[in-house]
Amino acid sequence: MNRIAVMGAGSWGTTFAKVLGDAARASGVERDIVLWARRAEAAQEITREHRNSRYLQDTPLPDSVRATDSAVEALAEAGVVVLAVPAQSLREQLRDWKDAVSPDALVVSLMKGLERGTDDRMSQVIAQEWGIPAQRILVLSGPNLALEIAREEPTASVVACEDETVAQQVAELCTAPYFRPYTSSDVVGVEIGGIVKNVIALAVGICEGRDMGDNTKASVITRGLAETTRLALALGGEAHTMAGLAGLGDLVATCASPLSRNHTAGKLLGQGLTMPQVVERMTQTAEGVKSADAVHELAARHGVEMPITAAVVAVLAGRLAVEDLGPLLLNRSLKSEDGY
Numbered sequence: 001m002n003r004i005a006v007m008g009a010g011s012w013g014t015t016f017a018k019v020l021g022d023a024a025r026a027s028g029v030e031r032d033i034v035l036w037a038r039r040a041e042a043a044q045e046i047t048r049e050h051r052n053s054r055y056l057q058d059t060p061l062p063d064s065v066r067a068t069d070s071a072v073e074a075l076a077e078a079g080v081v082v083l084a085v086p087a088q089s090l091r092e093q094l095r096d097w098k099d100a101v102s103p104d105a106l107v108v109s110l111m112k113g114l115e116r117g118t119d120d121r122m123s124q125v126i127a128q129e130w131g132i133p134a135q136r137i138l139v140l141s142g143p144n145l146a147l148e149i150a151r152e153e154p155t156a157s158v159v160a161c162e163d164e165t166v167a168q169q170v171a172e173l174c175t176a177p178y179f180r181p182y183t184s185s186d187v188v189g190v191e192i193g194g195i196v197k198n199v200i201a202l203a204v205g206i207c208e209g210r211d212m213g214d215n216t217k218a219s220v221i222t223r224g225l226a227e228t229t230r231l232a233l234a235l236g237g238e239a240h241t242m243a244g245l246a247g248l249g250d251l252v253a254t255c256a257s258p259l260s261r262n263h264t265a266g267k268l269l270g271q272g273l274t275m276p277q278v279v280e281r282m283t284q285t286a287e288g289v290k291s292a293d294a295v296h297e298l299a300a301r302h303g304v305e306m307p308i309t310a311a312v313v314a315v316l317a318g319r320l321a322v323e324d325l326g327p328l329l330l331n332r333s334l335k336s337e338d339g340y
């Protein structure tokens with residue numbers, strides 16, 4: 001495990017490489033962390049100047065982090081492969097990279113999106129494309145706004161793997177003075193929490209863009225958690241995961257933070273921008289915009305009601321005006337709050 005490849009040098013991939021480098025330094029272990037960047041200039045800047053100015057301004061990266069624009073070079077002999085590319089591009093990238101991956105590497109997904117067309121989670125896409133057993137596929141998720149972690153603000157997260165001893169190994173690799181991973185065996189719950197919170201953050205952003213206050217936002221967050229939990233349970237996830245960092249924790253961070261790209265995209269929509277205008281303004285990945293449809297479809301296949309997600313899908317498709325979203329969000333037949 002001396003070499004770790006981080007595939008994707010965007011906001012989170014670069015920050016996570018820093019976490020890995022700081023974790024190695026804190027435990028006195030020598031480790032080679034190789035970031036794969038799409039652009040050669042970005043790779044050169046990371047290796048020569050130890051920073052990635054496009055995403056993290058002047059944040060210094062540890063000396064153990066270097067970068068290349070060659071995926072084959074990044075993956076060569078890597079015992080751990082961390083994936084941090086936009087969810088909709090993952091399958092194609094995995095096909096390109098398949099022959100370069102070490103046969104017994106552990107593969108860690110940092111991504112929070114659901115694939116359109118198949119409704120597959122990223123761990124499923126990895127299993128399908130690389131033929132890797134579940135015991136070597138991990139998902140890391142939690143309230144992890146990259147810029148805050150890059151500033152070394154104390155943050156917790158969850159590393160999930162069916163085999164929790166493997167989750168423990170990866171948790172050790174990324175335990176830095178400011179980054180504390182917990183372990184879990186609930187891969188489905190951890191992944192669903194990270195995917196659906198982006199859709200709920202779009203809804204909260206829209207409400208904020210319409211100048212609605214904290215009652216509305218808290219109501220949407222809480223009922224958003226209820227519909228996330230219903231979906232997770234239907235897919236085999238666990239309720240306690242939804243009450244933890246990868247569920248409630250990430251939902252609160254994303255829905256509250258102006259740093260969140262999903263929250264920001266929602267707010268712009270709420271302020272009256274059209275979807276193409278929002279897309280033009282966003283320079284980074286807001287997974288909820290593309291995943292919302294797939295979440296809605298997956299829920300329908302499993303007979304799960306997700307009214308907030310349905311409303312967001314309707315707004316994104318131009319079937320519902322933002323001014324009509326607020327009243328619709330909680331507009332269901334009256335029932336008890338008990339259960340999900």
Ligand SMILES: NC(=O)C1=CN([C@@H]2O[C@H](COP(=O)(O)OP(=O)(O)OC[C@H]3O[C@@H](n4cnc5c(N)ncnc54)[C@H](O)[C@@H]3O)[C@@H](O)[C@H]2O)C=CC1
Nearest residue numbers: 009010011012013038084085089111112144145146284285
């Ligand atoms: N930024 C954050 O705070 C966090 C992000 N995530 C998740 O991590 C994943 C990656 O997100 P970020 O690093 O934030 O995204 P980003 O937009 O900052 O960077 C994406 C990176 O992927 C590269 N890339 C490779 N193939 C691409 C393609 N076909 N199309 C577009 N870009 C391509 C881009 O060049 C870029 O370096 C997403 O699933 C996101 O939800 C999860 C937790 C925190």
Ligand SMILES: O=C(CO)COP(=O)(O)O
Nearest residue numbers: 142143144145260261262
């Ligand atoms: O996943 C995140 C925080 O945990 C980042 O959220 P955004 O993708 O909305 O910026």
